[in-house]
Amino acid sequence: MHHQATSKRVRVFDTTLRDGEQAPANGMTPDQKLEMALRVEALGADCVEAGFPASSPSDFEATRKISRALTKCRFATFSRTRREDIDLAVEAGGTENHEVQMVATGSDIHLKYKRGISRAEAVSEVSTTVSHAAALGVTHISVGIEDASRSDDQLLKDLTETAVSSGATCIILADTTGCMVPQEYGELIGKIRSWVPDAVRVSTHCHDDFGLSLANALAGLEAGADEVQVTLGGIGERAGNTPLEELAAVLSYKSDFYGMHTDIGLDGMYEAYTALRKMIALAEPRNKPVFGTYAFGTVAGIHQQGILSNPATYEYVEPAVFGRERSLLIGRHSGRSILRHLLEGLGAGLTETEIDDLYRRHIAERRGSDCEDLEVLRQRLALELGRREVHPLPELKPELAG
Known part of the structure; x- marks a missing residue:
């Protein structure tokens, strides 16, 4: 700028x-x-x-x-x-x-x-x-x-x-x-x-x-x-x-x-x-511009799919500029693309049926406003799939991540 x-x-x-x-x-x-x-x-x-x-x-x-x-x-x-x-x-x-x-x-x-x-x-x-x-x-x-x-x-x-x-x-x-x-x-x-x-x-x-x-x-x-x-x-x-x-x-x-x-x-x-x-003693607001807890967070599948491909799809104001980090959260509005992203990091070669089953249990059937950090779900999936060696989460392409 x-x-x-x-x-x-x-x-x-x-x-x-x-x-x-x-x-x-x-x-x-x-x-x-x-x-x-x-x-x-x-x-x-x-x-x-x-x-x-x-x-x-x-x-x-x-x-x-x-x-x-x-x-x-x-x-x-x-x-x-x-x-x-x-x-x-x-x-x-x-x-x-x-x-x-x-x-x-x-x-x-x-x-x-x-x-x-x-x-x-x-x-x-x-x-x-x-x-x-x-x-x-x-x-x-x-x-x-x-x-x-x-x-x-x-x-x-x-x-x-x-x-x-x-x-x-x-x-x-x-x-x-x-x-x-x-x-x-x-x-x-x-x-x-x-x-x-x-x-x-x-x-x-x-x-x-x-x-x-x-x-x-x-x-x-x-x-x-x-x-x-x-x-x-x-x-x-x-x-x-x-x-x-x-x-x-x-x-x-x-x-x-x-x-x-x-x-x-x-x-x-x-x-x-x-x-x-x-x-x-001021509570952090969820949706405040620049400073909100989720000002750079998303739980919606369509947004997450875009951000995983290129953050610019849904980020004009960039988190890193303000010393913040983007957060992709898992909730019932999250899609399969975020699940595939996690499974890729776990080196899990699963069939579509198995992916559908994981998607249903871990994403689609969540309670209304219930959402959690990506890392929490990743650890749970690693346990469930019996993966002891967990690969690091795939990074966003470096030229896109800033």
């Missing part, structure tokens, strides 16, 4: 430790956050969000640890548009290599029911707080417009222009409730991109309530966004955020189509996700 000379590099901002961690049951200790921050840095993220220092001593401590440990990427903190939050963020992480991100109130529904303030007050807060961060010596200042997807042009323009004129270097458009579809979100990003100078970064922050967080982020990139906020495994509020692994996979396989790429190392992501799952 190569990148065109003209390919645009998309910045990756990881919020696993903030938006990901603030969702139910995802809490991590400062030391666990530090470990995950280092893992995400090693994958090639541009920025790791450490947390919300003003929210708890734990987030303050995590920010302190992470700010001192990262060597290759920037770290970010989350603050409200309040001077005290900014002061605590800077106290925890200093100003060097620190992206101070503050959240502006971006919709009338939030202004009225959450904040109880006017539009003018919301705009004024942005001006005061961004100026305060700049006065403290912070050089990377992001303003995230919360609920931007339910805002209107006037409020968005006022917030954005005030943020930039006060010193903000990045505007983040949050689809906080996951209410947008790609065309809408693309139009939102395009609008902001046309209002701010090229030097100001535009970033996406999408939620997955409709299952569109990745599609919306891609539409945002096509409309001129420079950066995508992601989480590992897509963890985050409610249905989650744009998943890091899905974004990285699409922009690797489809980099020519989009004219874009990321610098995320694909082969280390599953290991990082597995570490995260252990920390937050």
Whole structure:
């Protein structure tokens, strides 16, 4: 997977430790956050969000640890548009290599029911707080417009222009409730991109309530966004955020189509996700893209017959690229081709009648969802056929197996 000379590099901002961690049951200790921050840095993220220092001593401590440990990427903190939050963020992480991100109130529904303030007050807060961060010596200042997807042009323009004129270097458009579809979100990003100078970064922050967080982020990139906020495994509020692994996979396989790429190392992501799952006791899903238990597994005979001949028949996204292995599982939907493949490895010269009998007993008559690994069935067949010398399982043709 190569990148065109003209390919645009998309910045990756990881919020696993903030938006990901603030969702139910995802809490991590400062030391666990530090470990995950280092893992995400090693994958090639541009920025790791450490947390919300003003929210708890734990987030303050995590920010302190992470700010001192990262060597290759920037770290970010989350603050409200309040001077005290900014002061605590800077106290925890200093100003060097620190992206101070503050959240502006971006919709009338939030202004009225959450904040109880006017539009003018919301705009004024942005001006005061961004100026305060700049006065403290912070050089990377992001303003995230919360609920931007339910805002209107006037409020968005006022917030954005005030943020930039006060010193903000990045505007983040949050689809906080996951209410947008790609065309809408693309139009939102395009609008902001046309209002701010090229030097100001535009970033996406999408939620997955409709299952569109990745599609919306891609539409945002096509409309001129420079950066995508992601989480590992897509963890985050409610249905989650744009998943890091899905974004990285699409922009690797489809980099020519989009004219874009990321610098995320694909082969280390599953290991990082597995570490995260252990920390937050998250069960591995069966069918999740890239990370699912059976994302590269099949039990269906027609698929298995194709994969045994050439994996490309049913694999466009390749397991080895992501440090995964394909799994051919035996279940009642498996066919005779997988059985013949096993018998070939056992050096068993059987008649069709004998093969039919084995097929009926070991495959066709299985219970509904019952399936098992190839190796387990191979050992059972070896015992049944009295084969002491079991040959290794025939390999897929080397030129096809990658």
